[in-house]
Amino acid sequence: MPENGFDRTPDVLVVGAGASGAVASKRLAEEGFDVVCLEQGGWPDYSRARAPYADFELTSGRDWSWDPNIRQAPADYPVDDTESDITALMWNGVGGGTVVYAAHWQRNLPSDFRVRTLDGVADDWPFTYEDLEPYYVRVEKDWGVSGLAGDTAFPKGEGPPLPPAPLSAMGRRVAKAHNDLGWHWWPGPNAIATRAYGRLNPCTQRATCLWGCVEGAKASVDRTYWPVAVDRGVQLLTGARVKRLLLDSRGLVGGALYVDREGSEHEQRAAVTILCCNGVGTPRLLLLSAGGRHPDGLANSSGLVGKRLMMHPFGTVVGLFDEDLQSWQGVWGQHLHSLEFYETDTARGFVRGAKWGLQPTGGPLSMTRSYPWGTENPIWGPGFHRDLRKRLGRSAMWGIIAEDLPEEENRVVLDPVKTDGDGLPAARIRYRMSENSRRLMAFHQERARESLEAAGAYETVIAPFIRATGWHLLGTAVMGEEPARSVVGPWGRTHDVANLYIFDGSIWPTSAGMNPTATIAAVALRCTEHLIEERREQRTGL
């Protein structure tokens, strides 16, 4: 065996250039591995980020839509969501979901890794918070995370490298209210640079993070990881859509067949393949790779590929204040977060919990929309100017990330009818919110209302439930020790195929109630380090 990499070239094929693909590619390249990454989309075009212009709110949905069914870009594949309570949101391109995420950087808590043990539901993870903690610390430095060490909701440990964003006027109000209530709050951890850091510029608080960060301050992996990875020799092929994985006679993966934007097919060979395509794209590709010895999809002897889809029901509660809070400005991002009601209390009538993040509410056009304000609170007509003045700059909102539990009926399958632009079967998702999720959300919305009222809100609005909140796609290639009950092992290697790995959010046994990027990145790094350490034992394809 050579000192670096495997005995074949290229050593590793990574499919997907989002968070987990970036972490794996960069780290492998640092260790001398020869890495190729196939990404179906292109680089984000930040010339279309309109934050400094008057048309920002009007055009943001045009170029930065989170929904592939609305965007319908060449890199997108349809996701039939007609049987789903929540629609799947994603960004298919270099950077993946981090291009359009809100950059709330939340580690999971120790209890998130022990759900079965503590609450008697779902499954434990095959490792602990403490196992993952060193990897959180490392990716937070690579990412350029801002926040404050010592958060009492987490075990003691090293904090992020940058100081937190300002609390803002709304944050101070809510913080004081939580002190009065005896509730937890802490300055918000964000993957947003508050000072110049590496390739990131300092944030200027335009509150446009979800629609193309024009400043280059939000840590999306197209900015933080990929330039470094490419410098280190990773070959990143954009516009390369994988049609299926290639199997050799020994049942190992020898790489992938992909199609470029001109419609030409290519074989990309590699010794080891890592899937990083998100909780919809990864099971879709495994199912697309069904063949003679794998009629139900590759790595699917457990029958669990595509099942246990978790998407985090999302709630919003808005408060109206009689003070000018300039609440269209700030990080977006979160000014502060609260984990007061995160841990299970069975007296509430449900298990598990949710994280709250305090956010701006946007500019004037956002004040007119039915979300979060509700169609029952129309702004239109004689009260328009009065209501606009009530809302604009004088409102704050809690975003609530609710943990949903894995259920096999919630799943991703191949669409028997629809196809993408290359003729490949589209994805179809089925997701129903459980009774536990409904109770959990109702409880948290009421507590969030109390929070804002304690902060002085003279009126609160619980946003209507909308479907377009499936930013977090988790659980569809579950990780575990037992091959009969999981798709991959504790290090992301599929039980069925010795040189096929999955590092994205698909492998989460449970969803936690946190924004998932921090843990997706940390798990990807942990799995990558193990792959590097064990390279001499690794069976390889070709």
Add this chain to the structure above:
Amino acid sequence: MDGVRIEHGTASFFEDRQRTTLGRLADALIPAGDGMPSASQAGVAGRWLDEVIRLRPDFGPALAGILERYAAIDAEMAITDLQTSDPGGFFVLTEVVAGGYFLNPQVRQAIGYPGQQSVPIVPEQPPDYERDGLLAPVVVRGPIYRPAPGSPSASRKTGV
């Protein structure tokens, strides 16, 4: 394309009768009051319509259909009907009307909205919440996380 002409793939030009209908509907959504102009007074059916459609040509066909459908119907009845029968169309109409309204610099000035401004973060040491003790009660309360059996945090609940 239902009365809207698309030129060069972006700019669109609505006819006078369509603009008249839009002005009626727009003023029902945003009437004059509280010292503010109505939507049509602010140019929502005029230059700002052209600008909105230049920026969002995808709104053009749906808007043209709405203006055709409600050309001879009372504005308030039309809006009530559109809202209930075609929420997607209602979204397009309100984005065009409010989007155009808030493009008008005089309107922006009147509502005190300068746009999403660049406000550099000024480092404070110590930050305000430490200086004035705002964070202190949270720290004094101590750790709130639930230790997980089988992991070191169960016996290492040291908080901050």
